[in-house]
Amino acid sequence: MIRNDTHFWSPAHSDGLSESDLSKIHDTIKKRNLYHIPRLNFCCDCLERIEDDDFRSGCNSCGKQWHLRCIPSSPAVINHPFHAYHPLELLIDVPPEHSKGKCDACKEELKSYFYHCSLCNFSMHVRCSRNPPPPKVKTSKCHERELFCMVRNDTFTCNACGTHGERCPYVCAPCGVMFHRECIDLPHVININRHDHRVSHTYSLGFGNWKCMICHKMVDWRYGAYSCSTCPDYVVHSKCATRVDVWDGEELEGVPEETFVVSPFREIEKGLTIEHFSHKDHFLIKIDEEDDILDVSIRCEACVRPIFSETHYKCMQCDDFFIHETCANLPLRKRHWLSTKPFYLNANKDESKSLFRCDACETTSNGFKYESEGPEGVISLDIRCAFVISSVSLECHTHTLFLTTMDRGTCGGCKVSEQYVLRCTESECECDFSLCLACATLPEKIKRKGDEHFLFLRHGEKASGKYWCEVCEAVLDPREEWFYTCDVSGVTFHIKCVVGEFPNAKPGFTYHYHCVLGEDPALMYARYHRPVQGEKAEKIELVHNNRITRPNCATCGSRCLRPLILKLKLVNTYEVYCCDVKCSLQFLMNTTKKYQDLHKKMYGETSWPSGQSFVVSTSNPGIRFSDNTVILRLQDRM
Template sequence: MESEGVLLSLIHEHPMMPFNDLRRGDCCRRFESQSDGYYCKTCDFFVHKKCREEISQLINHPSHPDHTLWLRYKSCSRCDLCGITNDNLSYVCKMCDFDLDLHCAKYPPPDVIDNFETHHHKLTLVKQLTRFDCSAKCGKIDVGFPYTCCECDIDVAFHVFCVWHPSAELSYSPEVNHPSHSLHPLKLLTGDPPEYSDGRCRLCRRKIDRKFYHCSSCNFTLDLPCVLNPPPQSLLDLKVHDHELTLLPRLDSFTCNACGLKGDRSPYACFHCGFMIHQDCLRLPRIININRHHHRVSRTSVLGDGAMNSVCGVCRKKVDWTCGGFSCQRCLGYVVHSKCATREDVWNGEELEGVPEEEEEDIEPYMVIDENTIQHFSHKEHYLRRIHGNGIVYEENKRCSACTHPIGLQSFYGCMDCDFSLHQSCAEFPKRIRHVLHNDRLTLVTSKELDFFTCDACYRWSNGFMYIHETVKLDVLCGSISEPFVHPSHPQHPLYYIPTEFDGKCNGCDSSEKLLRCIEGDCGFVLGFKCATLPQVVKHRVDDHPLSLYYGEEEASGKYWCDICEKEINPKNWFYTCKDQQASLHIRCVRGDFSGLMPRSIVKWRGKSYEVMLNNSVTRPFCSYCLFIAKERPAFLKITVIVVSD
């Protein structure tokens, strides 16, 4: 099993689970007569078990005898042998950029073929890149390995795929009797489906390919997988339903009892109690983790009247309590639609039935020493003492090591032996979280363990604390956002992250990236992660008092001008202003480009080391990158970057 996992990791970037569903493989572009394989739900990527067993990382192939070919995933390359573009698995020569898809690697075209329907002489494969006009019906001008005729006086050349097909591709019966359509035999058709059909398989609803079976008398169409490996006419699975289920292979509108959604064809039905279910819902997992809840959720056949007034924990729409779904055994009333729980941006694809639940781990970030003293996991060498903010005196000389913002007016923990500080709120961030932007748990990493990074939610540079899992990185402010999220700019309604159902722009900055939205009626309030994590109060030398974040005006009453750059401010967007609104400033002019970097820290960028310095001197330095004088920024946030070593 270990070697199998290693080989699968060479084939695909995500975990793949054993899967029993006959389909055209993303490995060899063929339907197999057996359906065992491996499937990635995230990418809808399927590999035949037989192909997986035959795949090697290195091969020597007769079409390219001079060099060894290497297996490559996500090649998005054009096979030099057959000319077909392959988006998944292929073999490549690192010496001369020769590409060979897995289909041609497994089933290489013969050196000589007889295809008298296309040409009256034998055709020979030319094993070198040649520019040619295909003499078949396609007539395309191309560069590749053509079949040519050595007997004709004129140049004749054909694409490989225009004149040759593996015999297995031609072995389908011209007519079949199918258990799902016993009235008439189904005939093999090639090309586009009839205009009167809906172009989809009657059983699985997938779009039919260029080859399919059809009954013109009944307008009944099946794709090749459903013909070669038909779904069972009846089944008994007590994990799905208590009684035997029967397949109804017809077009008929129904409501699936497992997910509560409408279906239009071929459900499994129980004649004993009227239960009906999509074929896809037969494979719903039993126990899973989702990224919006801290506990496991379990599938149930009926949510029950306890969920009568509940809404789905993902889409926030009302659930049908008479249907099935997922619920939390620990949190009363927390339910999720079956389709929402198994969305690829919510579930990581792992079935947890039979997998022991992890013991409750210590996610508390600190140990309490006394009423005002803690020992934080990021600073175990010294104790931290709580210092209460008074809401009046702005502390601009200290910065929080977690979020890198100035301490400001907030309460914080300060080290009694060194210059380490944490906002009280930042000190309470747990060591592990689940987050709406990622399907696996994220771990809190301190600034001692990393260089600067770009947050995947707000896209700001930071060298503070970070939540991370594999390649996903969130700064602690974005990582702390959970549902329901309440922001001072919109206190009347909570906000939720529902990315696939809504397009809009942030009310604060007009960005369309990573949006939280209000779901109450026609409210339409939208907020991006970047604006959601802006500090409410900042300090700048243009005013003696702290500046507050102003949430714009729906109906602009006049013009505003930034006191730093002296350019106009869009009053509908957010900006900073003083108490009496005598000063107004662009957010970027206040915050700068490097507000997430700690002053006096060293960052490495493009092979060089830089020291982050406050840009608060009378004589502003030159930028070592563009060689212009650094733009003016606020005293504690206007940061310029200078080279200290190469």
């Protein structure tokens, strides 16, 4: 692309357009000087991306840009069938304050360069004005007869989705039905990520009090909706079922339904012995419900929660393989609201109990996981979150909590913001209660090592005074905080003091830190679950805090009180303990400070390279750079 003072050239156009010619075209809106620049942006007309090699025009005064094919040539005033009462005036600035901010034709956001009626507050994209509704539709998915567009501004209720429309419905006069333009071709059969079966569109559910299983609002049985033929009570609004975060966009009418019913185990002796896909080396024997297991270190391989009196399987030869009966029957494939693609069960054994981050609750686990290939990479779910499809019922709240939208919010339990939350949807409930997935999947009863009785999850108790945590001896406000308590002895505990920082991880695994040097440890805290696997990295192990004398944290100096702590092995000579991830990251930061000075001496840098990553290692001494990674050796340089 070449630019000079008089012409702008494009490989696709042999004839140049002078700046005066472009300005004349732009004069239909407002006379300004135009220019060409090869940078990425969006066309103000078609709203499509302008690539680097596209020929474009821009306005020096307003900064707007257009494809060459979209150079503003639209008339300043038009008459349109969508708004037949008044002419529409072309505006190129941001929508006026009194406008609704959306196109009345496609319902998408207005940015700039659109038609507007100030009398009726009606707005329309220029691209929508060029695509008026066809006067009639001979064939459609919503109706067997021909439909005609009624060019009127009367409100109506769409028979396909049950929501209101404001203008130009498609009608069938003999049948007395009306449809939105976008609803005349709603898919008949689809998969949605809130249900494991297909759902089909129907134009009448039949009399009843139906509730949408996505937004949990009432569904008018007189209008169209989606329902499941396998689950007779499962109904979804048409608009909810076809949301981009719910539907994968595929029409399945005429496509045979996949039968994916594969058992996760093979029964060796009926009702007694099985061979599970995650432990094929040995058979598992069934253990029926019995007296409470006092050893809380016996944990399920799948959900990583302790096994108390539940029916479970144990390996006949391995001493450390246990799995709940319910977890042994986990489906190998299921759907989840975090992706429109199906999730597949991964036993997480090939990576030596690799620590992973659950993308729903944002906590760490090393048990079984469900994975799905998304556009931004692999999405992982721990077992608990995988089965929170749309709702959860807890003893600590009167009403059932529902996942109605993908909008993030603040959890009423841990008070952490910007999380996926389940909300209370009861109209008579004024609590506006919401709960994140990490709190929603906390065990409602738990037992500490050595305790005789169970602890139960509580919150919102009306107490005149304050409680004290039996572990950290800090104050606990029962009206504001969630806590565990024993109904027999009355002792209370903070959540973190009972479940620790790794409620979904099984002790005994080792992993390696990978973080950005120079960040505050609190910021690096969110990155600790991104390990760099390899033999050269520093060994860090999650262990039980069950020594006779609890160790002191190598960073904060306080006594490690939580049930699971981190053990760091340094230079194969000695070990230190840290009470949590933040302290362990701070410890690693402190141990690398002297190597920053060493790096400056060796490489002449005035400061540590910004944005570099580090891995602490015990072998191949020296400091090296490889793929933008600083390898810190704990011995002299080679």
